[in-house]
Amino acid sequence: MTQYTYGLTQLLGHGHAFTEDVVVPTPAAGAGFTYTVQGSYWQLLDSISFQIVTGSNAANRQPTLTIKDASGAALATLPTASVQTASLTWQYTFSPQFNTFNTVVALAVTAPLPRIMLQPEYTVSLAIGAVDAADQVSKIRLQVEQFVTGPQGYLLGVLDTDHPWLRDRIELAAAKS
Numbered sequence: 624m625t626q627y628t629y630g631l632t633q634l635l636g637h638g639h640a641f642t643e644d645v646v647v648p649t650p651a652a653g654a655g656f657t658y659t660v661q662g663s664y665w666q667l668l669d670s671i672s673f674q675i676v677t678g679s680n681a682a683n684r685q686p687t688l689t690i691k692d693a694s695g696a697a698l699a700t701l702p703t704a705s706v707q708t709a710s711l712t713w714q715y716t717f718s719p720q721f722n723t724f725n726t727v728v729a730l731a732v733t734a735p736l737p738r739i740m741l742q743p744e745y746t747v748s749l750a751i752g753a754v755d756a757a758d759q760v761s762k763i764r765l766q767v768e769q770f771v772t773g774p775q776g777y778l779l780g781v782l783d784t785d786h787p788w789l790r791d792r793i794e795l796a797a798a799k800s
Contacts, residue, residue, distance in 0.1 A: 641768070641769055642669065642766065642767070642768050642769075643766070643767055643769055644764055644765070644766050645658065645764065645765040645766075645767055646763070646764060647673075647763035647764070647765065648763075649759070649760065649761045649762075649763065650760055652756060652757060652758065652759050653754055653755060653756040653757065653758055654754075654760070655686075655748060655749035655750045655751055655754075655760060656673070656748065656749050656760055656763055657746055657747070657748040657749075658746065658747045658748070658763075658765060659744065659745070659746045660741045660742065660743050660744060660745045660746070661743060662743065663743070664743075664769040664770060665740055665741065665742050665743075665769075665770045666740070666741040666767040666768065666769055666770070667738065667739075667740055667741070667767065667768040667770070668719075668736055668738075668739065668741065668747070668765060668766075668767055669718065669719070669766040669767060669768060670716060670717065670718040670720075670736065670764075670765070670766045671688065671716070671717045671718075671736060671747065671764070671765050671766075672714065672715060672716040672717070672762070672763075672764050673714075673715055673749065673760055673761070673762060673763040673764070674712060674713070674714050674715070674760070674761050674762040675707060675712070675713055675715065675751070675758060675759070675760050676711075676712045676758065676759045676761070677707055677708065677709050677710060677711050677712075677755065677757075677758050678709065678710070678755045678756070678757025678758050679709050679710050679757070680709055680755035680757065680758075681708070681709050682709070682753040682755060683706035683707070683708055683753055684706060684707040684708075684751050684752065684753055684754060684755075684758065685702060685703065685706050685751065685752035685753060686702070686703050686707070686715060686749060686750075686751050686752075687700060687701065687702040687703070687749070687750050687751075687752065688700075688701040688702075688717060688747065688748070688749055689701070689746075689747075689748050689749075689750065690737075690739055690741070690745065690746070690747050691745065691746045691748070692742075692744075692745055693742065693743070693744035693745060698739055698745075699737050699739060701717065701734060701735075701736070701737075703715065703725055703732055703734060704725030704734075705725055705727050705732060709755075711730065712730065713727075713730050713731065713732055714730065714731045714732070714762075715731075715732045715733075715734070716731070716732070716733050716734075717733075717734050717735070717736040718733070718735070718736050719735065719736050719737070719738050721733050721734060721735045721736070722735060723735070741767075747765065
């Protein structure tokens, strides 16, 4: 496999890419989270997952995931179709692989995720309607495909030079494919 094919991930060919699991720190109780794309990578979301443990308050919680561009404009707003009641622990997973709007099975919620290329300063955030101060969001994971960019911006297509600092990640991605 040549270096020119390493970036052909999924159905897209966007230059050298590697998949990475991003761990978002657990926020304070009663709060959602925000992940901001940093550095010199563009990212394509493969999945977003998190857990919500609700307190004993009887209100119905309504989690909503929002993807915004660098100016703060919403590109996608993804509410879950079900509400989480008090004293429950539910695992939420958003993925482009899911085609059903919302499915709740055995305390797991799955929902589709649009294919949006995230640029630096884009954000992914979770807000919870009727959140209680005792509710806790945790186990926040984003699986992203990271695409190499540089000072000139996004490198579309293939790279014609070898980047030693990327070699290990590229070789690992090639071994997994």
